[in-house]
Amino acid sequence: MCRVVGCGRPARAATNDGLDMRFCRSHADHYSRHGSPYKASYTAAELKPHRQHARRWLAEHGERRDVVSAIARVEGLYQRAGPHVEAFRLRGLSPEDRARAAWARLRKAQVNPVEVIAAWLAIEAMIEADPHPEHKEFQLVQAAKLVHRMASGSHRRWQGPDGGTIEMHVYPRPRGKVLRHLGRDIEEAAGLVIVGR
Structure with a gap:
């Protein structure tokens, strides 16, 4: 059962x-x-105040060694992600390759590494405030879902045979081992940043 x-x-x-x-x-x-x-999962409304606080704190403490190191680690994830893979070409890739493709999409979208760190800090704060917190895997998945949404889809537009515009929007579904790999990457990059120290 x-x-x-x-x-x-x-x-x-x-x-x-x-x-x-x-x-x-x-x-x-x-x-x-x-x-x-x-x-x-936590809703955007629940996370909003924690994300705003994390952004403010990072802006005020951007020169701290742990913050600078975390930014460099996220930039490293961007650079090691390999070539950009469109969302509609992910079928058949392993979870590790799909996670790398997510980092490549974030790199192509020029997502500021500070936003990735702010997402991790927001999830940490949300779990601390949660009266019924979950285990570590929940934290990894929640952070991965938040970061994945920052640049999740691929969009194409072309002219059809009748002269009209054809659009294609493909969003990979955030689930399974891909989220676990992304979450571990985020934790390794931002997990040493401690707010309030």
């Missing part, structure tokens, strides 16, 4: 829907997307 208290549904392994012996399909999908089988 699914390990989530009160669920009552069989685990996926008991329904010939995979090998997962812990969760039912619904809670397995939730875990893949959010980093927890039952806790939902």
Whole structure:
């Protein structure tokens, strides 16, 4: 049976829907997307004050050694990401390659590394304020989802045969191991920045 208290549904392994012996399909999908089988991701409204505070703090303490180091580490992730891969060409890539492609999209979109660090600090602050905080994986996934949204899609526009404009907008779905790889990268880059020290 699914390990989530009160669920009552069989685990996926008991329904010939995979090998997962812990969760039912619904809670397995939730875990893949959010980093927890039952806790939902933080909303933009919940995170907004923490992100604003993190940006202000980073602007005031931008010359600190840990902040400078974190910025350099994020820039390193950008440079090591390899060539830019359009979102519609990600099919078949491993989770590690998809995570690198996400860093390449952020680099191409010229996302300021400070925004990545601010995202990590905002998630840290949100978890500290949460009366029911989750385990470490939830923090990694939440930070990854926030950073992934900064430059998540690929957009193409061309002229059709009838002279009209055709547009294509493709957004990769943030879920699974890709988020775990992104989250670990973010933690390694920004995890040593301590607000209030």
